[in-house]
Amino acid sequence: MNNYLLIPFLPLAAFLINILLGRNFLKEKAHWVSILAVAGSWVVAVMALVDTMAGKTINEDLYSWFVSGNFKVSVGFLIDQLTAVMLIVVTTCSMLIHIYSVGYMHGDKGFYRFFAYLSLFTFCMLMLVMANNFLQLYFGWEGVGLCSYFLIGYYFDKKSASDAGKKAFIVNRFGDFGFGLGIIMIFLTFGTVYYEPVFAQAGGFANHTVNFLGYDVHLMTLIALLLFCGSIGKSAQMPLHVWLPDAMEGPTPVSALIHAATMVTAGVFLVARCSPIFSLSETALMVVALTGAITSLFAATIGLVQNDIKRIIAYSTISQLGYMFLACGVGAYSAGVFHLYTHAFFKALLFLCAGSVMHAMAGELNLQKMGGLKKYMPVTYITMLLASLSIAGVPGFAGFFSKDEILWLAYSGPSPVGKLVWGIGTVVAFLTALYSFRLIFLTFHGKFRGTHEQEHHLHESPKVMTIPLILLCVGAIASGWVGIPHLLGGGAHFTEFMKPVLGHPEGHGTHSEEWMVMAVSVIAGFSGIGLAYFMYLKRADIPVRLAARFSAVHKILLNKYYVDEFYSFLIVRPAIWIAKNILIGITDAKIIEAIVNGIPKAIGGFSQVIRKVQTGFLQHYATIMATGILIIVAIMLLR
């Protein structure tokens, strides 16, 4: 146990050292502290994984956080199979991205600040996954949100960046409000916020209902949906997905670490962690599955037409997160977590490659101005190609195994919407391959479409950046090999490993059906790649003509279904109108100022009257005092 404490607290120490000493003492060496700390965490996390694989799980309280009546919360750690996997994902990605950042952020004036925030983020994320109660989870949850805000707005002198930071924070409020209510409901129902007793007792409340706004609501459905609200916000699902594409204003390592590999997957982690609650409510599961499926389709279609390299990957992230929720929604929690785990590697890799491209292109993000980068940056090209193959679900790569498992369990599972989400998932697999390879072909193949100046500047990134790419690439290929299904002669070790926490998914189907599902998804992936090759390399005129032909659809997709505009119309503008006309105009000017100014005015007027008593003459005061004495003497002696 004591060793495991190092996992979260090493990054915390690094944060404190960097934030206190970074500015004046560490300066350009600030990264050493953070990298050593996260490397230490990684080592201990691997030890934790080994221990867990030997069947040792830990659930211990460290110290009492607060006690109020029968509400007791402590800082405690739960290390089981799920946590161990999350620890590996978080520390590995975090470590490699830390190293990558040394090259990427080199020469930035806020170097120490960047690493301090990264360390703080790592600490919060580890607290989130290691929590043994909902309140500590909530602490980590809000902590990573805060760090996300810091890091999106890292270039705070850029207005779009600070706006994006605010947007991420505010949009997350909506989800976290529900999450907070969910925790309160859990406490009201179970009288505790610890996982263990909550999950143990959850079954006993399966048929309870609660009166909510006059309706009798199934208790577990209510709790599960409230918790899922938090997941929707944090994992950028419909309808709260709008913050994630804007979050790409942050430095690319941040996008890779926070907005692809770790933080945004916290929502999936939450659903998986609370699987005993979700499993009790068919409605909640259906909502999760449909939200995930629709989001993944929705984001994939937007990703098809975007031109900003980072935004494409961001929409890809939203889409893949939808996939994970889809898995959880059909009861295949372990498949969801498996996809979370493989996705962390290939998506972080995609982002880091994008960062490497940006580095070479001097910050240029527009796909249409790239092309032919293959020969200038071979390492970046190969690693990004492999990552794209992985996300496209090409057999043998990590993405294939996790995606296939999700699709198979959706198809064969007991969920009433299983077949439907399987259909959507397969379409999304096709779209994923299409936009991923559109990105690859437009960036690395063909002719360079930028300026000569940019062409002259093109170069491969330094070693400190390419080595993490290569290491992540290994993960992007091989991380799936722990979950090769029985059908292909593997052991499905991942599902077996997760069994104590997430249970075993039920799938009923014949081998031929399983082959069919796999074949369909592989065909979808390959046809996506093929179509991308045909449309963007062979016949580059087709996309243009398609866009012209279906200009309405193209415009809708390019404008992301006008969700931002819709929110602006529905929420932002009314809020500003209310603020301006009612709050400033009436509440502030007429009520608050009337009170604030009226009270001093009344006091002033009153004192104008009574100040006349204060003549300033010593003897008047003395006479009044003597009169007081006279009264006292009279009362005491003449009684």
Add this chain to the structure above:
Amino acid sequence: MVPLNWYLMLSAVVFMIGVFGFLTRKNIIIMFMSVELMLNGVNISLIAFSHYLQDMRGQILVFFIITVAAAEAAIGLAIIIALFRNKSTAHVDEMNEMKG
């Protein structure tokens, strides 16, 4: 034998004359002298009590009162000098900085 009450009445009369002077005179020096008068009025009653109770403590108290009166006179007169230097007046009715 003179009754104690007579002394006490004398003491009260002297004290109240001091109070009257303090409350009504313009000149700050006379006001100050009125304060001394009040102290003397108190002293008379204390000495009288001491005599009639055959107890020394009254006289000890008078001893201390005279000490304090001396200190007070020194400080008070220094204040008057400082005041006169700033205001060039010894009349309290011309000092009304505390007027509201």
Add this chain to the structure above:
Amino acid sequence: MLPKLFFGYYAAVIVILSLLVVTRKNPVRSVMWMLLLFFHIASLYLFLNAEFIAAIQVIVYAGAILVLFLFVVLLLNLREELKVKRFIGSWPAGLFVSAAILAIVINVIRSFVLAAPPGKYSIEYIKEATHTKALGTILYTEYLFPFEIASLVLLIAIIGAIVLAKRKTRS
């Protein structure tokens, strides 16, 4: 009868002198009347067998404090003092309040009876031990601590008077 006559004389003179002190226009005259008043009060103390206090009354009050008053009076330019009214405008209020308190107190004193038993410092005892010695014994034993504090008060008064009266050098 004789003590009462003596007391009558002193009481009358003290009251008249007190009135003179608070009513004279010229502060110098007030100080002079006060000097005479203090001598009478000292005599009254002798009458009450408190010769040491009487001596202090003359030495400290008449000799030191009043001289200080006189200095200050003469130091300040009070020529125009004689031209203005001696009382403030609201003097009847002061007169009424003090007279009322006096009336009440006198009314109570008339029926006052000393109930406590007499202490050990009888006239015979003091006569034997001498007054100064009796007072000194108590002062330096039972009241040593207040005595030291009194000395401290005086010290502070000295320093305070110097600080306050010192002419500030304008820089």
